[in-house]
Amino acid sequence: MNGKGELAVSRRGVIVGGTSAVALASLPATGQERVPAKAPAAIPVKFEVNGKPVELTLDTRTTLLDALREHLKLTGTKKGCDHGQCGACTVIVNGQRINSCLSLAVQHQGDKVKTIEGLGTPEKLHPMQAAFIKHDGYQCGYCTPGQICSAVAVLDEIRAGVPSHVQDDITARPSVNADELRERMSGNICRCGAYSNIAEAILETAGAKA
Amino acid sequence: MKSFTYERARTPAEAAASVAKIPGAKFLAGGTNLLDLMKLEIETPTHLVDVQDIGLDTIEDTAEGGLRIGALVSNTALASDKRVRRDYGVLSRAIVAGASGQLRNKATTAGNLLQRTRCSYFYDTNMACNKRQPGSGCAAIQGFSRQLAVIGTSDSCIATYPGDMAIALRVLDATIGTVKPDGATRTIPMADFHRLPGDTPQIDNVLERGELITHVDLPRPIGGQHFYKKVRDRASYAFALVSVAAVIQPDGKMRAAFGGMAPKPWRVEAAEAGLHEDRAAAMETIFAGARPTEENAFKIPLAQRALASVVAQTRS
Ligand SMILES: Cc1cc2nc3c(=O)[nH]c(=O)nc-3n(C[C@H](O)[C@H](O)[C@H](O)COP(=O)(O)OP(=O)(O)OC[C@H]3O[C@@H](n4cnc5c(N)ncnc54)[C@H](O)[C@@H]3O)c2cc1C
Ligand code: SF4
Ligand code: FES
Ligand code: FES
Numbered sequence: 001m002n003g004k005g006e007l008a009v010s011r012r013g014v015i016v017g018g019t020s021a022v023a024l025a026s027l028p029a030t031g032q033e034r035v036p037a038k039a040p041a042a043i044p045v046k047f048e049v050n051g052k053p054v055e056l057t058l059d060t061r062t063t064l065l066d067a068l069r070e071h072l073k074l075t076g077t078k079k080g081c082d083h084g085q086c087g088a089c090t091v092i093v094n095g096q097r098i099n100s101c102l103s104l105a106v107q108h109q110g111d112k113v114k115t116i117e118g119l120g121t122p123e124k125l126h127p128m129q130a131a132f133i134k135h136d137g138y139q140c141g142y143c144t145p146g147q148i149c150s151a152v153a154v155l156d157e158i159r160a161g162v163p164s165h166v167q168d169d170i171t172a173r174p175s176v177n178a179d180e181l182r183e184r185m186s187g188n189i190c191r192c193g194a195y196s197n198i199a200e201a202i203l204e205t206a207g208a209k210a
Numbered sequence: 211m212k213s214f215t216y217e218r219a220r221t222p223a224e225a226a227a228s229v230a231k232i233p234g235a236k237f238l239a240g241g242t243n244l245l246d247l248m249k250l251e252i253e254t255p256t257h258l259v260d261v262q263d264i265g266l267d268t269i270e271d272t273a274e275g276g277l278r279i280g281a282l283v284s285n286t287a288l289a290s291d292k293r294v295r296r297d298y299g300v301l302s303r304a305i306v307a308g309a310s311g312q313l314r315n316k317a318t319t320a321g322n323l324l325q326r327t328r329c330s331y332f333y334d335t336n337m338a339c340n341k342r343q344p345g346s347g348c349a350a351i352q353g354f355s356r357q358l359a360v361i362g363t364s365d366s367c368i369a370t371y372p373g374d375m376a377i378a379l380r381v382l383d384a385t386i387g388t389v390k391p392d393g394a395t396r397t398i399p400m401a402d403f404h405r406l407p408g409d410t411p412q413i414d415n416v417l418e419r420g421e422l423i424t425h426v427d428l429p430r431p432i433g434g435q436h437f438y439k440k441v442r443d444r445a446s447y448a449f450a451l452v453s454v455a456a457v458i459q460p461d462g463k464m465r466a467a468f469g470g471m472a473p474k475p476w477r478v479e480a481a482e483a484g485l486h487e488d489r490a491a492a493m494e495t496i497f498a499g500a501r502p503t504e505e506n507a508f509k510i511p512l513a514q515r516a517l518a519s520v521v522a523q524t525r526s
Contacts, residue, residue, distance in 0.1 A: 040213045060216045060258075063245070083246050084313055096286075096315040102242045103316065106216050107260060150312065157311065162290045165306045165446065170436075171295045186446035187310025 047111045049074065050118025058105050065089045065100035068115060076116035076145045080189070087188030090146040090153075091115050097153035099187075116145035119152065128152050131201035139192035147188045151202045154184045158206075176206040212254045222264050222389050222422055230391030230420030232257045237422065239282065239321035242313050247326065250335060252342055266424055269293070275430035278387075281320035281423045285309070285375065288319060298428055299436030300455050304378035307440040310447050320423035323376055323386070323403070326414060327369035327473075328449050329358060340366045341411040348411075351503070357451065360502040360509050362472035367411030368503070371404055371474050372449050378438060380475035381455040381467040385427045391420040397427075404474035411473075434459040437520040440469075441512060452509050454516045458524050462486035468513055471497075489517070 040059045047054060049072060056071050065082075068074045068091070080088030082101045089101040092114040120126030128148050131137070138144040158174050166183045167174055174180060181202050182195070190198065216238075219225035229235045234256035238244060247253040266280035269291050277293060288294060289305035309317065331337040331349040338347035348367055350358055359370045379400050386398045404415050417423070434457040442448040453469035464485050467477035476496070484492030493514050500510060 041215045043216060060214055061211045082249065084242055084310075087310065087312060090312055097312050098316045099242070099312045102240075102245050102313075104216075104238075104241060104245065104258075107238070107241060107262065109218075154311065157286075160290075162286055162311075163295060163302055163306055165303075170299045170302050171292075183446050184311055187312045 043106060045105050045109060047105075047108045047113055049113045050115060056105070060104065060106055062105045063101055064091070064093075064103045064105050064108055064113070067105035068100060068113070074115050074117050077149075078142055078145055080143070080146075085189070086143070086146075087150060088143050088146040090150045090188065092149055092153050095153075095156065097150050114149070116149055119148065126152070128201070128205050131205045132198070135197045135201040135204065136194070137198040137201040138190075138194050143188060143190045143192075147185070147190065147198055150185060150188045151181075151198070151205070154181065154202070155206055157184065176203070178203065211248050212251060212256075214255050215257045216260065217257070218260045218263050220263055222261075222266065222424055223393060225259050225261050225264055226389055226391045226420050226422040228257075228259045229422075235259055237261050239318040240284070240316035241321075242309075242317050243321060243325045250333065252333065252335065261422070272427060277428045279319050279426045279428070281318060281425055283319045285314035285317040285319070285322060286311070288375075289314070297431035298378075298382060300381060300438050300457055301375070301378040301428075303436065303438035304374040304440075304453075304455055307438055307450075307453070308374035319375075319426055322373055323379075323423065323426075324415065324417075325373050328372040329369040330354070332369060341369060341407070344410070344412045354505065355503040356505045357449070357470075358503070358506055359472050360506055361476060361497055361500040362406045362474065363501060364407045364409065364411070366409050367407035367473070369407070369411070369473060370470055371414075371472065372470075374438070374440065374450065374453060374469060376400070376404070377453055377455040377467050377469035377475045379426060379428075380477050381457060381465050382432075383429055385429075386423055387425040387427060388417065388421050389424050390418060390422075395424070400475065401477070406473055432457060432465075434464075435524055437523065439516045439520050441516055452512045452516055454513065454520060456517065456520050458521065464521075466496075466517055468496075471509060471513060485517075489521070490514070493517070 042057050042059050044057050065079055068077050077091055078088040080086035084099045084102040089099055090097050091100045093111050120129045128151050158176055161173055163170050164174055164180055164183050166179050178199050181199050219228055229237055236255040238258040238260045244253055267282040268280050269283055270278045272278050285305050289302045295302045329350055331339050332342050337349040340348050350368055358368045384400045386403055389395050405413055437456045440450045440453040442450055450470040454466055456464055456466045458464040465482055467475050478496040481492045481495035497510055
């Protein structure tokens, strides 16, 4: 039985690690020889992004996030953790917010994807974008596109009656208040800690619409 | 991530047959757990069979007065369903206590049941882990075990089943419907679905290769007040340290299943009759034989207090 801190790297891993720490970090410790890679599988993918049809031929491994950023150069959507833990990559697909890092592009054939670039433009801001600016709902801005996409979808979810963890009565229609917004926005982490200004921006947008 | 080929199945039978036929093939539902693990090369499928077009995405009334939940129903849709909120509140509550809004929109009923452990050594490919690499050892047993299981464990693995939804399904006596590659169907009670690790911790559940979950059935409603109490290190978007799914009847009789304690939802029906008479004694029976580590022994009193706080919330 291995104790705390003991490493289970293969001999090959150790040798590779001796010459390149980067290679060690990316090598799975399976103890198996790596077989030479076959040509990666690529397939055509068609979907709609911000109202425009796009057609790409992608390695099956490409996430929706990488398709947007690397292939379509829509770099508004951010990559934070790449593991569903931070929300920076949040986009709206067929009206629902999702983490684009945990979704393959090929899963989205025929889907309608909306990113921060599709919500508003500098000339014609979406009300949620305007409210984030007014309330200083950011500092570095890295989490902001994800926060804004998430916030727009949250208000739709509340309108549609999707329940939340902070509801006392799970059968009741949810309401818009600070507790609800904090709970519903918990999938969007902000390292700068702009949370209270973010909550105010969303509250104001909800009120303006109500 | 390892390279893989991809197809979309059109029917449940086609999906099951494809996975059975191609070595290293796996089903892909929402992808929120599988893709995470593929990025770390903990899962290395050679072929993915995407099941999003096979139907199975509705919640229907059953002839027995219960509900049939399609395997592809999203966590958001299931938690939002009026019938579920009214008659199976514990299920809605458990789902909305888990993950985030974004993840619940993509996560499916079957994928959620099949999510793999969150043991941090399972996720760290530099560490020994019998679940990830059978026979390599278990770095958790003498490592950081605060999050890990206290009961149902073995000398080869002490990981928990991490999900919330399944704890509620267990307390509701749900059953899981499947179809095998040869077209045969079967019904598996929640109690028998997830496995204890024994000396094969790499096998999480009783599904066979290519066996597809088609639906989850809820029996007719049992009334009572429904609770899901989740205790965790932050108030939202964190896995449970301890959770309890409870249904409490007006006369005080109750059912209770626990999450965060074991490799499967933990429920001991035989001890439940005692829960409203002598709760401390009944809880001792429920967790008899527990083998906590020094770091996670706190979970047993925490489970007792979680249930006590739920009981204190009941309206007379
Ligand atoms: C940051 C983060 C936080 C999270 N927090 C929580 C939490 O607090 N509580 C909680 O419960 N969960 C939590 N989760 C886990 C989440 O609930 C799961 O990832 C999700 O439910 C998986 O569903 P999916 O449809 O995306 O599954 P997938 O990733 O598509 O599939 C999971 C597995 O199920 C198999 N599979 C899928 N469908 C079928 C089928 N019909 N038949 C047979 N096999 C099938 C796949 O082959 C795969 O092995 C969290 C996840 C993340 C990333
Ligand atoms: S507890 Fe189980 S999952 Fe965690 S390291 Fe040990 S064998 Fe792996
Ligand atoms: S980049 Fe997708 S959740 Fe962090
Ligand atoms: S504004 Fe910097 S991370 Fe949120």
